[in-house]
Amino acid sequence: MIVKLEKIINCSSEHPQYPAANLLQHNSEKWKAAWRCNKPGEMLAYVIFQLAEPSYITGLDIGNYQSCVVIVTGSTSAEPDNWIVIVNYKFMTNDEAANNKFKDQVHLFTKRELNPDIANIKFDRIKVTCMQSANLKVLFGLSYIILRSDPTIDLGLDVFGRFKLRQPQAILTPIEMMKEKLGKIESLKTDYKKELQDKIKKDSMENFAKCQEKRTVMKRPLLEKLEAGKADEVFQKNDKAQPEHLKDKAKALNKSPKKIKDVLIEEVKRTPFGDIIPSSNINTNKNNVKKATQSPSTSKKRSFVEVENSSNAKLDEKRKKQCSKCCTNSQDQLCAICQRLPQPKDVEHPLETNRNVSTNRKKPFKELFNDVTFSLSGYVNPQRDEIRRKALNMGARYIPDPNTTNKKCTHLICAFKNTPKYQQFKNRTKVVSHAFIEECFDKKKRFPWRRYALDQNDKLQPESEDEIDGDQSVSVYDIDTDIDSDY
Numbered sequence: 001m002i003v004k005l006e007k008i009i010n011c012s013s014e015h016p017q018y019p020a021a022n023l024l025q026h027n028s029e030k031w032k033a034a035w036r037c038n039k040p041g042e043m044l045a046y047v048i049f050q051l052a053e054p055s056y057i058t059g060l061d062i063g064n065y066q067s068c069v070v071i072v073t074g075s076t077s078a079e080p081d082n083w084i085v086i087v088n089y090k091f092m093t094n095d096e097a098a099n100n101k102f103k104d105q106v107h108l109f110t111k112r113e114l115n116p117d118i119a120n121i122k123f124d125r126i127k128v129t130c131m132q133s134a135n136l137k138v139l140f141g142l143s144y145i146i147l148r149s150d151p152t153i154d155l156g157l158d159v160f161g162r163f164k165l166r167q168p169q170a171i172l173t174p175i176e177m178m179k180e181k182l183g184k185i186e187s188l189k190t191d192y193k194k195e196l197q198d199k200i201k202k203d204s205m206e207n208f209a210k211c212q213e214k215r216t217v218m219k220r221p222l223l224e225k226l227e228a229g230k231a232d233e234v235f236q237k238n239d240k241a242q243p244e245h246l247k248d249k250a251k252a253l254n255k256s257p258k259k260i261k262d263v264l265i266e267e268v269k270r271t272p273f274g275d276i277i278p279s280s281n282i283n284t285n286k287n288n289v290k291k292a293t294q295s296p297s298t299s300k301k302r303s304f305v306e307v308e309n310s311s312n313a314k315l316d317e318k319r320k321k322q323c324s325k326c327c328t329n330s331q332d333q334l335c336a337i338c339q340r341l342p343q344p345k346d347v348e349h350p351l352e353t354n355r356n357v358s359t360n361r362k363k364p365f366k367e368l369f370n371d372v373t374f375s376l377s378g379y380v381n382p383q384r385d386e387i388r389r390k391a392l393n394m395g396a397r398y399i400p401d402p403n404t405t406n407k408k409c410t411h412l413i414c415a416f417k418n419t420p421k422y423q424q425f426k427n428r429t430k431v432v433s434h435a436f437i438e439e440c441f442d443k444k445k446r447f448p449w450r451r452y453a454l455d456q457n458d459k460l461q462p463e464s465e466d467e468i469d470g471d472q473s474v475s476v477y478d479i480d481t482d483i484d485s486d487y
Contacts, residue, residue, distance in 0.1 A: 003147035004052040009125065013038040013045040015139060020047045023145055034065060036141035037130075043380045044415075045141065046129040054122035055149045057086055060109040063143030064091045066100075067130040070142070073418060074123035081456060083127055085418040086118055094134035104143060111150075129416070133380040362469045368446045369396035373408050377422060378415025379434065387413060387434050390441040404428050413437060417454055431455060445469050 011020045018036040037045040054077070062070060069090050073083035091105050111119070126147065132140040172180070225234050374396055376384055388398055391413075402409035404424060412431045414422050422431060436452035448463040 001149050001151045003055045003057070003149050005049045005126075005147070006052040007050045009048040009050050011047045013042055014047075015039075015141075018139070018141065023047070023049075023142065034063070034141060034143040036065065036139040040138060041136045042140075043133045043136070044129065044131050046127060049126045049128070051124055051126065051147075054124050055147070056119060056121070057123055057126075057147055058111045058114070058119060058150045059148030060087055060114075061106070061144070061146040061148070062087070062089070062109070063106045063145070064104065065143045066097070066103045066135070066138050066140035067132050067142070068092045068094070068097050068134060068140075069131045071129040071131075071418075072145075073127045073129070074118075074121070075125045075127070076121065077124045080125065083417050084118065084121065084123075085423075086114065086123075086126075088418075088420075092134075097132060097134035100135070100138070103138075106143075131380070361466060363446075365394065365444055367395045368440065368468060369394040372396040372411055373399055374411040374413055375399045375402045375409050375421065376413050377419045379413070383434075387437050391437050394437075394441060394446075411436075411449065414454055422454070426455070431458075 005024050008020055008024070014020045015036045015038055018034060020035045023035050035047065057074065060072060062072075064070060070087070071085065071089075072087040073085050075081065075083050087109055089107060089109075091107070092102055096102050128142065128145060130140055130142065132138075222234055225231075369391060372391070372395075374391055375398070376387065379387060392398060396411075399409050402412075402421075402425070407428075409425065409429055412421060412425045412429050413434055413436070414431050415434070416422075425431060430449050431454050432449050432452040433454060436447070436449060439452075440446050446465075446468040448465040448467070450458055450461060450463050450465075453459045
């Protein structure tokens, strides 16, 4: 089943006589003309297609024309910027491209040759990238591209005319049939364990209820007498055996000891277990006894002090009303009228003003990237050489063949996602675009790397680096670099 290409979303380069729209018309005569880049000298061109409906990609037919490497990637509607590699195939070597050999090869990719993880993904967009850096005198592109998908047929019919179709039954093996019979037999067996548990629970509840009925509540004898109103027997009421402190209190209150004891007995409260609960009335009675026993001379002295305090408070209020403005000459002097300090004025703290001033670190321009070791992926000369020269002039160190074991590569400058180096160093190092090097070089300032990250998850995280200014002029390109190329 051929997957239909609905339209072209974006095209980086196309020749007027060989537009990318020819790839949509693979059944017409224009299909033979195919798609080519705009002018000689270009090294990379890509086309992005919109599929008619989300589809599984289980096969590809690619007709090449003068392209060394063809990369086919796809994305879903949930993550339109996350391109997943479907095919990454090298049609020609640099020598074959320079000598115009095998320029129009055709390769058919079956389901076995594709990654099995891709078969479970429905793609909405397809991006085709063609690269050719060996022969800059020719126009390169594609002759055709056909996407294939396995057909999925589900009629969903269970009725044929007046007859209802029988659903297919799974054929059981003899062992499975025996297991099914044993399961039915076990389900019919009575669960004696559960019956015993229920019976034990029932008997225990009945025994507990019987014990509760037989149990008699034991009361203390003193508590029974108090509840029966026999308080005299509990406290052993005798006039002769009265303590002296009760007699003194009785004299102060002009009451007999009998009445005081009756009051105290009435105020005693106990718990069901016989413990005495203290009451607030006893404390109030004690205070009343103290007030009654105080001498009249002390009460007169207290009243005289209270009168003096009230008169002083009235004088202070009059002085405060008469004082309209306090002394403003000094913050530490008291006012002569109201005897108060003036209100403090708002003073700006010198340290708070300096907090808002942002301080950026500065470094010489040649040492901006002195802690950076980088590698390149997906770029070809002359752009590759220009990026390398700019990074080296800022103090970075270039690693041609990095690996993940020694962890010497801190930054990977990558042209696009899903290159071989991108797959190798993803989640192991900082993967950024070439804009990171170019903007830092042009503006003579080192910016945080997360602003230029290729992965969207790295871009959304907070920046962990500060901006660093370069305080020297840019030097002339005087560093020799190699001219190797990798993808």
